[in-house]
Amino acid sequence: MTTVEERLLPSAEPVRLIDQDGVQHDHPSYQLPHREALVGGYTELIKGRRFNDQASALVRQGRLAVYPSSHGQEACQVAATMVLRDGDWLFPTYRDCVSIVSRGVDPIETLTLLRGDWHSGYDPYARNVAPQSTPLATQLTHAVGVAHAARLKGEDTVVMALCGDGATSEGDFHEALNFAAVFHAPVVFFIQNNEYAISVPLARQTVAPSLAHKGIGYGVPGERADGNDLAGLLAVLGQAVKKAREGEGPQLVEAHTYRVQAHTNADDATRYREDDEVTPWLERDPIKRLETYLNEQGWLDDTVREHAEAMADQVGTQLRDGLMPEPEVDPWELFAHLYTEQTQQLREQAAFLRDELAREEV
Amino acid sequence: MTHMKISMAQALNQALRDAMKADDTVLMFGEDVGALGGVFRITDGLTEEFGEDRCFDTPLAESGIVGMAVGLAMNGMRPVVEMQFDAFGYPAFEQIVSHVAKMRNRTRGKITLPMVIRMPYAGGIGGVEHHCDSSESYYAHTPGLTVVAPATVADAYTLLRRAIELPDPVVFMEPKKLYWAKEEIDLTEGQPGIGTAVVRREGADATLIAYGPTVPVALEAAEVVAAEGRQLSVVDLRSIVPFDDETVCAAVRRTGRAVVVAEASGFASVSSEIVARVTERCFHSLAAPIRRVTGFDIPYPPPKLEKYQLPGVDRILDAVDDLQWEDS
Ligand SMILES: Cc1ncc(C[n+]2csc(CCOP(=O)(O)OP(=O)(O)O)c2C)c(N)n1
Numbered sequence: 268m269t270t271v272e273e274r275l276l277p278s279a280e281p282v283r284l285i286d287q288d289g290v291q292h293d294h295p296s297y298q299l300p301h302r303e304a305l306v307g308g309y310t311e312l313i314k315g316r317r318f319n320d321q322a323s324a325l326v327r328q329g330r331l332a333v334y335p336s337s338h339g340q341e342a343c344q345v346a347a348t349m350v351l352r353d354g355d356w357l358f359p360t361y362r363d364c365v366s367i368v369s370r371g372v373d374p375i376e377t378l379t380l381l382r383g384d385w386h387s388g389y390d391p392y393a394r395n396v397a398p399q400s401t402p403l404a405t406q407l408t409h410a411v412g413v414a415h416a417a418r419l420k421g422e423d424t425v426v427m428a429l430c431g432d433g434a435t436s437e438g439d440f441h442e443a444l445n446f447a448a449v450f451h452a453p454v455v456f457f458i459q460n461n462e463y464a465i466s467v468p469l470a471r472q473t474v475a476p477s478l479a480h481k482g483i484g485y486g487v488p489g490e491r492a493d494g495n496d497l498a499g500l501l502a503v504l505g506q507a508v509k510k511a512r513e514g515e516g517p518q519l520v521e522a523h524t525y526r527v528q529a530h531t532n533a534d535d536a537t538r539y540r541e542d543d544e545v546t547p548w549l550e551r552d553p554i555k556r557l558e559t560y561l562n563e564q565g566w567l568d569d570t571v572r573e574h575a576e577a578m579a580d581q582v583g584t585q586l587r588d589g590l591m592p593e594p595e596v597d598p599w600e601l602f603a604h605l606y607t608e609q610t611q612q613l614r615e616q617a618a619f620l621r622d623e624l625a626r627e628e629v
Numbered sequence: 630m631t632h633m634k635i636s637m638a639q640a641l642n643q644a645l646r647d648a649m650k651a652d653d654t655v656l657m658f659g660e661d662v663g664a665l666g667g668v669f670r671i672t673d674g675l676t677e678e679f680g681e682d683r684c685f686d687t688p689l690a691e692s693g694i695v696g697m698a699v700g701l702a703m704n705g706m707r708p709v710v711e712m713q714f715d716a717f718g719y720p721a722f723e724q725i726v727s728h729v730a731k732m733r734n735r736t737r738g739k740i741t742l743p744m745v746i747r748m749p750y751a752g753g754i755g756g757v758e759h760h761c762d763s764s765e766s767y768y769a770h771t772p773g774l775t776v777v778a779p780a781t782v783a784d785a786y787t788l789l790r791r792a793i794e795l796p797d798p799v800v801f802m803e804p805k806k807l808y809w810a811k812e813e814i815d816l817t818e819g820q821p822g823i824g825t826a827v828v829r830r831e832g833a834d835a836t837l838i839a840y841g842p843t844v845p846v847a848l849e850a851a852e853v854v855a856a857e858g859r860q861l862s863v864v865d866l867r868s869i870v871p872f873d874d875e876t877v878c879a880a881v882r883r884t885g886r887a888v889v890v891a892e893a894s895g896f897a898s899v900s901s902e903i904v905a906r907v908t909e910r911c912f913h914s915l916a917a918p919i920r921r922v923t924g925f926d927i928p929y930p931p932p933k934l935e936k937y938q939l940p941g942v943d944r945i946l947d948a949v950d951d952l953q954w955e956d957s
């Protein structure tokens with residue numbers, strides 16, 4: 268019989284199936300994903316990296332207002348969606364654009380929030396991706412509601428709910444875990460621990476042994492993985508999704524990764540951390556190690572490599588062409604979407620703005 | 630039997646029951662709403678009749694309750710949640726302001742949230758601290774919310790049914806001191822819907838504008854004033870958002886004088902908004918500045934002191950007397 272601790276506490280070390288040198292390690296509880304998943308994942312990583320770096324470049328050109336990059340966290344971004352089925356849901360944050368795009372959402376529509384032409388640009392029901400959440404951890408209780416509704420309807424939907432390490436200090440993180448546990452809701456809470464919340468290091472968020480340990484207080488099994496090892500992430504998240512789907516209730520997964528760039532382009536990381544803290548993490552890059560491993564296996568031939576590059580180029584072109592310097596905006600939209608039936612007051616205010624603009628044109 | 634003499638609490642219970650009967654996706658949840666039937670018994674018997682999946686207790690966390698309702702509403706349900714008391718809705722304030730109110734606008738109408746947040750509110754029941762807040766101004770100030778406050782038993786039934794049917798989120802403020810007042814009502818006879826104010830009493834001399842718990846007080850004041858020879862109109866807003874400018878302004882234009890009566894502190898409140906918008910629209914019909922009878926700008930007082938805070942008949946009479954009658 269397993270003890271409560273065995274069932275709920277994470278493994279002593281983060282699960283790692285491929286290390287930073289590209290060397291594979293066996294794990295007693297997790298199997299290496301098969302070749303197809305790793306090769307497909309590799310392409311997604313290359314695309315994700317290009318998306319991140321192209322978006323950051325477009326901020327410098329003034330074509331995006333701001334971009335919180337997940338550069339270096341692409342393995343988490345990609346794994347979070349690779350383990351989902353079509354009917355499942357993803358609840359992303361501002362940092363999770365790559366995850367959203369890898370779920371199949373249009374890249375330009377994904378960047379609407381960060382370009383600033385609307386608060387969210389994609390249809391959440393098209394790919395079951397909730398709007399990106401900015402107020403930290405607030406999306407996690409929504410995830411519980413969506414999962415609970417699915418259960419009431421008799422569907423076997425799983426909800427993947429993302430948040431950062433800093434967000435685990437917010438009350439909603441705790442309420443969401445507790446609600447999910449009490450209602451046995453099929454949610455996988457996936458924390459990308461990148462060691463920072465803007466300037467504040469993890470040590471100021473918690474003295475818990477790990478963030479995955481937080482699950483035990485709610486009766487939620489916690490597990491942790493090397494956040495830069497796509498293989499380990501696919502195995503751990505895949506199992507969490509499977510357990511949630513099979514009725515074992517919510518699961519908590521922490522990925523140990525690192526925010527190698529500043530919080531956003533508007534942030535200056537030199538004010539709060541030394542470069543030599545960052546350097547070792549560059550060695551742990553998620554793409555490099557997978558590339559090494561796939562090469563050694565002989566699974567990374569020119570066809571795969573060229574295909575990945577072509578896909579990445581396509582992403583880059585799509586962003587450059589799609590994000591025009593001056594996106595079209597429609598001031599009437601400001602009043603159009605608040606209520607199903609517009610109020611008299613909003614009609615009057617829309618008319619006021621219309622008049623004002625008409626006068627400017629004269 | 631459709632005609633019955635029931636209390637507002639029973640009317641709300643009946644509205645929930647009928648809504649849950651009419652639509653399987655209507656869910657009711659919150660703190661103590663299951664076996665107990667809510668601390669005010671508004672959800673009495675619902676778990677028994679509809680089962681644990683339809684009416685249930687949650688962990689004690691208001692942000693979680695509202696957040697979960699958002700998710701349920703996103704995925705095909707019509708959640709109705711109860712904040713046990715107005716002031717205990719504050720932990721959910723971020724969810725209400727940042728998500729409930731904004732989700733539809735954020736997603737250009739792709740996500741609508743058909744949900745109702747029920748809040749027993751306001752004072753007059755001798756409640757200790759945190760049990761008598763009037764928090765409607767916070768919600769009315771937040772674009773995207775619909776804010777409703779019934780003052781009669783019949784309205785409690787109709788407005789709650791309409792609120793549950795609305796595709797958009799509603800903050801439903803229940804004046805708890807009126808929970809036990811009984812009235813003969815006909816449940817099949819629909820009252821006007823959300824967004825319409827009603828003139829409860831016609832009178833040519835001045836208009837009292839009230840909502841929720843102050844409507845009966847305003848009617849009582851009008852009764853007293855009538856005995857003294859002046860005829861007052863009483864407008865019951867019923868819905869704070871959307872605001873029925875037309876009905877309110879028509880009443881003020883007919884009378885040329887007005888007093889707004891509300892329990893909440895007056896500063897930066899629904900009552901100050903009413904004065905501002907009526908003045909902007911009816912300035913030339915006004916014979917005197919619009920007066921307000923509201924709570925003082927203090928935290929809601931302890932039970933032994935609440936009588937000084939609550940707008941009462943005498944204060945309304947004084948305000949009416951103050952409407953510069955000598956000039957007309
Ligand atoms: C409720 C709330 N408080 C503060 C902020 C401002 N803020 C935005 S991102 C951030 C840091 C979040 O850190 P973490 O959760 O670790 O996510 P990361 O940015 O590292 O992905 C802060 C403080 C916010 N968005 N929401």
Ligand SMILES: [Mg+2]
Pocket residue numbers: 431432433459460461462463464465
């Ligand atoms: Mg972080």
